[in-house]
Amino acid sequence: NAGVTQTPKFQVLKTGQSMTLQCAQDMNHEYMSWYRQDPGMGLRLIHYSVGAGITDQGEVPNGYNVSRSTTEDFPLRLLSAAPSQTSVYFCASSLLTSTGELFFGEGSRLTVL
Amino acid sequence: EDQVTQSPEALRLQEGESSSLNCSYTVSGLRGLFWYRQDPGKGPEFLFTLYSAGEEKEKERLKATLTKKESFLHITAPKPEDSATYLCAVGTAGNNRKLIWGLGTSLAVNP
Numbered sequence: 208n209a210g211v212t213q214t215p216k217f218q219v220l221k222t223g224q225s226m227t228l229q230c231a232q233d234m235n236h237e238y239m240s241w242y243r244q245d246p247g248m249g250l251r252l253i254h255y256s257v258g259a260g261i262t263d264q265g266e267v268p269n270g271y272n273v274s275r276s277t278t279e280d281f282p283l284r285l286l287s288a289a290p291s292q293t294s295v296y297f298c299a300s301s302l303l304t305s306t307g308e309l310f311f312g313e314g315s316r317l318t319v320l
Numbered sequence: 321e322d323q324v325t326q327s328p329e330a331l332r333l334q335e336g337e338s339s340s341l342n343c344s345y346t347v348s349g350l351r352g353l354f355w356y357r358q359d360p361g362k363g364p365e366f367l368f369t370l371y372s373a374g375e376e377k378e379k380e381r382l383k384a385t386l387t388k389k390e391s392f393l394h395i396t397a398p399k400p401e402d403s404a405t406y407l408c409a410v411g412t413a414g415n416n417r418k419l420i421w422g423l424g425t426s427l428a429v430n431p
Contacts, residue, residue, distance in 0.1 A: 240415070250364075250407070251419040261348075265418060276401065297363050307354040307411045307419055311363030 209233050213298050213312035220288045220319045228283040228315050230298030231287040234308070237303035240265070241273065243294040244314075249296070255302060258280055288319045322347040325410050326422035333429050336397045341406055344390040349413025352429045353391050355384050356407040358424070364407055398429045 213227045232239065240255035242265075252265030256275040269290060272284040281300075285292060287312040295316050324335060327342045349422040350369050353415065356364035368377040370386040377384045383394045386408045393406055 233323055249423045252418055255417060263417070270362070287340075299363070299415075305369070306417050307352045307409065308366050309356075309364070309419075310366070314361070314363050 211298055211300055211310050211312040213296075213315050215315060217316050218318070220285075220317065222289060222319060224288050226285050226288065228282065228285075228296055228298075228317075230281045230301040230312060231279050232281075232298075232310070232311065233279065234300065235278060236300035238306050239275065239298065239300045240296045240309070241271070241281070241283045242299060243267065245294050245295060251282065252294075268283070274276065285317075288317075290319045293317060293319045321418050322410075322412055322414070324408060324410055324420050324422040328425060329423070329425045333395075333398055333427070335399055335429055335431050338394070338396045338398070340395070341392060341393040341427070343393070343408030343422055345408075346389075347410050347411050347412045347419075347420065350352050351411040351413055353386055353420065354409045354411070355391070355393055356409065357375045358405045358407055360368075367406075395412070395427070398427075400429045401430050403427055 211232045239257045241253040242250045244250050251267050254273040256262045262273050262291050297314050298312040301309045324345045325405050347383040355367040358364040368384040373388045375386050381396050407424045408422040
């Protein structure tokens with residue numbers, strides 16, 4: 208019973224590099240989202256999706272891209288990493304009818320030098 | 321502006337010493353208030369959903385209550401394993417796909 212799986216758990220990038228954070232869920236949830244968590248800022252929504260082929264922006268979408276080609280997967284792409292993107296990233300999913308009852312992954316800690 | 325404020329920021333209790341955490345909110349149309357627990361290095365774990373004033377939910381030593389302006393998470397006779405950060409979030413009528421999160425209360429329970 209895997210739930211929400213994120214990879215990698217840790218990543219160090221240099222400024223300007225690109226990378227993809229992977230997220231997969233096996234609960235057949237329609238809703239998936241990406242958050243970043245920073246000290247003193249709390250959880251901030253980056254992008255979310257309400258189903259395959261449908262994505263929308265959250266509070267802090269700049270510098271990030273997402274796509275949802277399947278129900279299970281929701282990757283987050285950093286186009287050109289900046290030190291301001293150093294953070295812990297969480298993927299979360301839920302049934303569409305209860306988008307406040309989120310299942311979170313373990314997180315991906317990203318450092319941009 | 322929609323806002324969620326949690327207090328205190330940090331709380332240290334002795335084992336068995338009951339207390340309450342507060343989550344106050346100002347939103348245009350509440351569509352659910354959600355409590356989560358987050359352990360260090362882990363993702364938040366869902367605890368409770370409350371939808372209307374007067375509603376209460378319980379799980380082991382935790383009880384969540386809701387009024388029109390705030391929610392309380394009561395912890396009765398806490399144990400060291402209850403140590404964690406407790407997060408509160410609300411859904412609003414404006415967009416129920418986006419939650420508004422508080423900054424959390426860091427709880428430490430000493431044996």
